[in-house]
């Protein structure tokens with residue numbers, strides 16, 4: 001490890017602070033009560049004032065402090081984004097980050113940051129606030145190498161405890177902001193979508209013979225369940241998610257010893273030129289689970305449906 005702060009260390013640390021600020025925006029919009037909902041590509045694809053304002057803040061702030069990185073955000077991909085409130089990155093106590101030696105000399109031009117300012121928008125509009133996360137994923141050479149997941153409403157059902165928390169991790173380093181737990185050994189729990197189910201999604205879940213299925217919103221939230229030991233796998237045999245949904249969760253899950261791929265078990269590409277859509281679905285497993293054995297259980301016709 002080098003004693004001087006590397007670009008990746010500064011980027012992850014800044015992203016933690018910026019994600020915290022985005023979470024405050026999300027809570028403020030909810031408090032005001034006017035969510036400003038608009039429909040995007042289809043009935044279940046919504047955007048709120050919180051998605052817009054949080055993205056503007058994240059992208060403007062990252063652009064200001066790291067002007068040569070490539071940023072791809074979910075909301076209005078063309079936005080040059082300098083108009084948002086710039087977060088003071090010295091406002092929070094810096095977090096401890098372990099960066100492996102092979103990531104110590106990355107330069108800004110190699111970095112692609114995938115931003116989902118509010119993952120779980122449907123659930124946010126329905127008051128399922130603990131499904132909401134802010135996702136900032138960092139990729140180099142097409143690989144998800146680091147990420148930040150902020151849960152603005154963590155603990156909101158336990159008033160008196162600190163509201164919100166932020167998790168960060170670098171692949172090959174460690175995960176900070178939470179204690180990683182193992183799922184139970186006597187039963188098999190699968191997490192999947194609550195708002196984008198289909199017969200193919202359900203067929204894939206049946207094929208892995210779960211004892212329990214948790215139907216919850218958000219990619220960030222489902223990966224958090226794996227990190228907390230509340231589920232063994234996240235199975236989503238549908239093309240709905242995009243690279244900003246999976247980049248940060250994948251990096252943190254891999255840092256914790258887990259895996260996230262498409263439903264066939266193949267790696268997801270995160271270069272700036274990669275397709276945004278995860279057309280072959282998502283399969284994620286907690287540390288200690290046999291990821292490829294799980295991928296092999298998904299029926300071929302389910303995989304073929306997605307590839308077609």
Ligand SMILES: Nc1ncnc2c1ncn2[C@@H]1O[C@H](COP(=O)(O)O)[C@@H](O)[C@H]1OP(=O)(O)O
Nearest residue numbers: 045118119120121193196217218219240241245
């Ligand atoms: N069909 C879809 N259209 C748009 N976004 C989708 C779709 N399916 C999944 N997503 C995105 O992936 C996340 C995880 O999906 P699910 O909750 O269904 O498991 C959703 O919260 C949503 O992200 P977002 O809320 O950021 O728009």
Ligand SMILES: [Mg+2]
Nearest residue numbers: 045046074121
């Ligand atoms: Mg969305």
Ligand SMILES: [Mg+2]
Nearest residue numbers: 116119120245
């Ligand atoms: Mg999302």
Ligand SMILES: [Mg+2]
Nearest residue numbers: 074116118119
């Ligand atoms: Mg989103």
